[in-house]
Amino acid sequence: MHTPGTHDNDNDNRGVLSKLVTRASSINRALDEIGDKWCLLILQEGFWGVSAFNELMHATGASRGVLSNRLKWLQSVGCLSRERGAAGQVRYHLTDKSLDLYQCALMALQWERHHGRDRGAEDVVLRHRGCGSEFIPRVRCGACDGEIGAWDVDYAPGPGATHDEREKKTRRRSSVPLGRVSGRRHYLGLINIVGDRWTANLIALCFHGLTRFEQFHRELPVATNILADRLRLLLAQDILVREPYQVRPPRHDYRLSARGEALFPWFLTLLHWGDRWCDARGAGPPLRLTHRSCGEPLVAQVTCGACGEVLRAREVEFRASPAQR
Ligand SMILES: [Zn+2]
Ligand SMILES: [Zn+2]
Numbered sequence: 355m356h357t358p359g360t361h362d363n364d365n366d367n368r369g370v371l372s373k374l375v376t377r378a379s380s381i382n383r384a385l386d387e388i389g390d391k392w393c394l395l396i397l398q399e400g401f402w403g404v405s406a407f408n409e410l411m412h413a414t415g416a417s418r419g420v421l422s423n424r425l426k427w428l429q430s431v432g433c434l435s436r437e438r439g440a441a442g443q444v445r446y447h448l449t450d451k452s453l454d455l456y457q458c459a460l461m462a463l464q465w466e467r468h469h470g471r472d473r474g475a476e477d478v479v480l481r482h483r484g485c486g487s488e489f490i491p492r493v494r495c496g497a498c499d500g501e502i503g504a505w506d507v508d509y510a511p512g513p514g515a516t517h518d519e520r521e522k523k524t525r526r527r528s529s530v531p532l533g534r535v536s537g538r539r540h541y542l543g544l545i546n547i548v549g550d551r552w553t554a555n556l557i558a559l560c561f562h563g564l565t566r567f568e569q570f571h572r573e574l575p576v577a578t579n580i581l582a583d584r585l586r587l588l589l590a591q592d593i594l595v596r597e598p599y600q601v602r603p604p605r606h607d608y609r610l611s612a613r614g615e616a617l618f619p620w621f622l623t624l625l626h627w628g629d630r631w632c633d634a635r636g637a638g639p640p641l642r643l644t645h646r647s648c649g650e651p652l653v654a655q656v657t658c659g660a661c662g663e664v665l666r667a668r669e670v671e672f673r674a675s676p677a678q679r
Contacts, residue, residue, distance in 0.1 A: 378640035380628025391549025462541035487660035497650035504618035513638030
């Protein structure tokens with residue numbers, strides 16, 4: 355099976371190379387399937403009902419070749435279905451699997467509202483069909499209904515705690531140029547930060563308490579220059595901050611900033627999604643999460659801030675605020 359980007363002729367991805375073996379992780383599996391910035395943009399447009407090739411090309415700013423590659427990829431992993439409409443036009447629709455990413459999409463939007471540098475997310479109004487209210491999504495522990503802080507979770511090996519063999523690709527990082535993208539840039543800031551597997555992998559490792567270059571490299575054995583480049587990006591984006599722990603030679607601890615820590619709900623909902631949809635071997639979750647506050651197994655639920663009910667896919671309406679049009 356090819357991976358997104360392998361057959362691109364954009365110079366965003368330079369294919370080839372060997373396999374990378376890392377600890378099994380639902381976040382990594384999810385990122386390997388959808389964590390490419392173009393895939394994230396396509397899925398975001400899908401949530402807004404954009405489904406025709408040309409519209410997707412216009413909305414995402416992807417070239418024909420890149421878009422066609424990612425559409426094939428997303429179909430191969432079960433995140434899009436290709437259908438021919440009544441007028442014969444081909445449409446790409448979200449599937450049950452990709453619709454189940456709505457929790458992640460909501461968390462991305464929340465992050466962008468509070469920590470994004472682009473104002474697009476402010477325009478989005480969310481309405482819960484269940485209660486009819488406009489709402490703010492909240493992440494709650496399914497057992498105690500309490501909030502879930504980034505450092506309020508214990509991780510232990512689960513039944514699927516094995517290793518995964520992953521495609522190792524050298525990628526040249528590039529951000530999505532704002533000018534090329536349509537009006538819907540509601541979580542483009544987040545996509546630009548996480549839409550490159552290694553950067554998102556690094557943030558996930560930080561949530562597990564890792565702080566040092568050697569620790570990151572042990573878990574993510576990609577070329578050290580790639581790792582250094584991604585750390586620089588995360589520092590520049592104010593996702594990580596660093597503090598020296600040794601002067602000669604200079605060595606640093608990397609820690610999440612407040613802006614970085616606020617990405618936790620996005621990662622948590624992505625981890626749950628990966629548990630549900632990316633366990634090809636059916637071995638069960640690689641990690642068992644416990645909510646420290648209540649001591650119960652952690653299942654994060656995204657609830658409606660207005661009525662408190664757990665939100666379900668298709669019950670959430672996104673729309674652009676009329677005032678902003
Ligand atoms: Zn709890
Ligand atoms: Zn509600």
